[in-house]
Amino acid sequence: xxxxxxxxxxxxxxxxxxxxxxxxxxxxxxxxxxxxxxxxxxxxxxxxxxxxxxxxxxxxxxxxxxxxxxxxxxxxxxxxxxxxxxxxxxxxxxxxxxxxxxxxxxxxxxxxxxxxxxxxxxxxxxxxxxxxxxxxxxxxxxxxxxxxxxxxxxxxxxxxxxxxxxxxxxxxxxxxxxxxxxxxxxxxxxxxxxxxxxxxxxxxxxxxxxxxxxxxxxxxxxxxxxxxxxxxxxxxxxxxxxxxxxxxxxxxxxxxxxxxxxxxxxxxxxxxxxxxxxxxxx
Numbered sequence: 001x002x003x004x005x006x007x008x009x010x011x012x013x014x015x016x017x018x019x020x021x022x023x024x025x026x027x028x029x030x031x032x033x034x035x036x037x038x039x040x041x042x043x044x045x046x047x048x049x050x051x052x053x054x055x056x057x058x059x060x061x062x063x064x065x066x067x068x069x070x071x072x073x074x075x076x077x078x079x080x081x082x083x084x085x086x087x088x089x090x091x092x093x094x095x096x097x098x099x100x101x102x103x104x105x106x107x108x109x110x111x112x113x114x115x116x117x118x119x120x121x122x123x124x125x126x127x128x129x130x131x132x133x134x135x136x137x138x139x140x141x142x143x144x145x146x147x148x149x150x151x152x153x154x155x156x157x158x159x160x161x162x163x164x165x166x167x168x169x170x171x172x173x174x175x176x177x178x179x180x181x182x183x184x185x186x187x188x189x190x191x192x193x194x195x196x197x198x199x200x201x202x203x204x205x206x207x208x209x210x211x212x213x214x215x216x217x218x219x220x221x222x223x224x225x226x227x228x229x230x231x232x233x234x235x236x237x238x239x240x241x242x243x244x245x246x247x248x249x250x251x252x253x254x255x256x257x258x259x260x261x262x263x264x265x266x267x268x269x270x271x272x273x274x275x276x277x278x279x280x281x282x
Contacts, residue, residue: 028124043137055081059111190254
């Protein structure tokens with residue numbers, strides 16, 4: 001069992017660096033940066049691409065956010081973020097097949113103080129690029145687009161076709177039929193995990209906002225004064241970070257069909273081996 005334990009530890013260590021950089025309190029895009037209305041989608045789907053801007057300043061922030069796929073602009077949105085607030089911004093995207101590099105940038109920004117508008121430059125004005133490959137959708141015999149469940153079921157039927165003569169129909173048929181149910185469970189669970197991750201990210205942004213007071217001017221210079229942090233805040237932040245890391249691991253597992261079904265097969269293998277050894281040792 002040691003090699004299986006090491007395998008899962010390696011997966012865990014590979015995921016942590018991708019999600020451990022949360023915590024920036026400067027004005028601009030939040031960590032995590034790009035996410036989608038659903039994490040699993042195929043060619044032809046329409047999804048929303050999301051990001052969020054955190055305004056750590058004492059004045060209202062106005063910004064124009066542009067979304068890109070490589071160098072092609074997908075759309076832009078004007079957004080107003082109140083002082084010390086977090087605001088979501090998104091565009092709709094009709095998914096096409098092929099390689100995609102999704103990102104967003106703040107094209108222009110300004111603050112409004114005492115009714116006066118002033119253009120500013122934000123250092124954290126570009127998101128990281130989210131790279132995805134979307135395969136071409138295959139069609140079923142009826143001409144309708146095949147779902148991921150249809151594709152997995154088709155491959156499973158091919159793989160088990162040679163066993164039809166030796167495996168009873170009462171066993172082989174439910175196996176392929178239940179693949180669709182497994183995939184629906186995976187997609188539903190992933191949607192719930194994604195929603196909970198967003199809540200955790202927003203909570204982290206709120207906790208970070210109490211680390212510093214709104215900047216004040218002293219002798220013409222902007223000064224940030226640290227705020228006192230209570231015991232609840234001191235413990236809540238690391239717990240929220242751990243929760244986010246745990247949710248990120250689950251999101252990785254349920255968001256990847258390869259990993260999800262590999263784990264399912266691995267667990268079934270362990271169960272079958274356990275039952276076999278029990279029977280053999282009788």
